[in-house]
Amino acid sequence: MLSPATVAVLADVGVSTGSMLRTAGLPEDLFLDRQVALTAEQFYRCWLAVEEISGDPALGVSLAEQAHAETFQPIVFAALCSPDLRRAAERLAAYKRLLGPLQLIVETEGDGLRVTVRWPSAPVPPPGFLGYELLVPVALARLGTRSRVSPLRVTLPDPPQGAAATAYRNYLGTPVVAGPEPTVAFTALDARRPFLTADTEMWQVFGPELRRRLADLEQRESTAGRVRAALLELLPAGQCGAAAVARRLAISVRTLQRRLAAEQTTFQEVLERTRHALARHYLARSGITVTEIALLLGYDEPSSFYRAFHQWSGTTPQQARGLLA
Template identity: 30%
Template sequence: MSERTTSASWASGIVKALELEGLDCPAMFRTLGLDFTALDDPDARFAQDDMTRLWQLAVELSGNTAIGLNMARVVRPASFHVVGYALMSSRTLAEGFERLVRYQRIIAESSDLTFSLGAQGYALRLTVHGDHLIPTRHSAEASLACALALCRWLSGRPIEPRQVLIQGAQPKDIEPYKAAFHAPLVFGAAHDALIFDPIDMQLPLPTANEAMALLHDRFAGEYLARFSGSRVTHRVRQVLCRILPQGEPKRETLAQALHLSQRTLQRRLQEEGTSFQALLDDTRRELAEQYLAQPGTTLLETAYLLGFADPSNFYRAFRRWFDVTPSEYRARVSDARTPACTTPAR
């Protein structure tokens, strides 16, 4: 079974966060049987389960149950591999987060990330997976704290979320969370997420550079293609994007395109922690967001581009994905992208 991995860049960020507690990270790596020198190799990868063991050992040694929040104090674009520089050159934070979602697997395969506009604002939602070990809460909390710190670092403004959702139970001491997020906290939530004001997400970034953004997109795309080339999940997504406009995709057609039997395709996807139906649903959802962001594409065209023979099936699927109709979603995207004359007082 293929292990989910984390980039050396992200692992280095974790190490810096642990060193803030005075922990001896080289010794911890030796205890866990990990290669500390691999942190200097930008193409090195660490198993997600090993990062879980690292967090567990760090809490045991430090006694700090909110240790993941330290990541906010060390985050820089380099923590996100080449993806960080693509974010840095984006026009807005919203555009940057869209890039982050697109290239997330470069940073860590263990994390599923979505960024979408809802009734409460823009939601950056995170789910962390493990292979044999259940990920600790510190991994997700570190990611949330990092994402917010990056917002503040890139924008040069003290951005505060409208709300922070944390899956973990409320700890005895919530002061570290208040200090890290400066926002209403919801513990025991259904998922981990940051909810942002659309205005904050749409203001131009001082680091924006369209030419550099395109260059970093190319580098990130090439890395992802090289890294994902042997992964069936990546190849299935590529084929789905190509054949969806031809109608409802069949598992048999997909297997033939990949030169695999249907049984082998199913087994390989299971080994990578997913299924044909899950990938089909995820790919359609991601493409739906892209199509509805283009004013010239009608809802009927979008339904057919996503392979829905019956538009009503598209509308039902869309409500399941986003809890709104396609028309309502498009209106929200349009409203969010309309420049505001003034910034409301906070």
């Protein structure tokens, strides 16, 4: 979902909406609507179009540097009402689905905070967009605290190179390094640093409306889609059972099975489809070993992953990696 503020955001980086939409192959009157709904593939085309038109190798950094409260979606503005970065990240994660298919996983790392970005296996987001998603919590922390918060660590499967790498390092205060998932980590001090923008009364205005929108979205989503989204979070932690997914969706296992049956599928079928799609996604990234992929998919032993992958595709993970490279 794109708001009318997108026009102002593009103007900040010197790109007109008309040129972006023409380059992306989309109707030029698209922003006549109050809220613009795009497929993931259309949105990624828009991102690549802005990169092409601007000629900016570090577009995400430029957008983060231009971040203003008035150009944020209501979800991000509501996060600024939080008491600190930890609570702001949790609010972003809770309502991120209202903006698109990306998910934010907020976890404790020691006494600090770690935010991981996850997305459906296809279409694959542009690397620059994933980089920008990691900059959002940093920009949010700096706006909220009015201090130059720098993360402890930032990882991307495809880190920026050359001039883009320098721009990211200058903005973040730390280099972006290679890692299996897009992740940004903060110290405990920065996670707890008070937001000067904290506003309980404003959150009481935003909160009920965001919860209503999320409830409407969940009613429209299929159960299979919700199961898949839950598995994307649970599989790397080794949780792949129906009971764990049912707990995440706040329903009983029996209700979960009944709803999936009504959609003419089963939990095992959704699990296998999700694992297969994720396996192909990870295999396309040479920096992740087959053993690591097996763990990310919730398998206790690499041999179990080998057998399952052969059943899905009729080939081995190494052979598939050669074709996907």
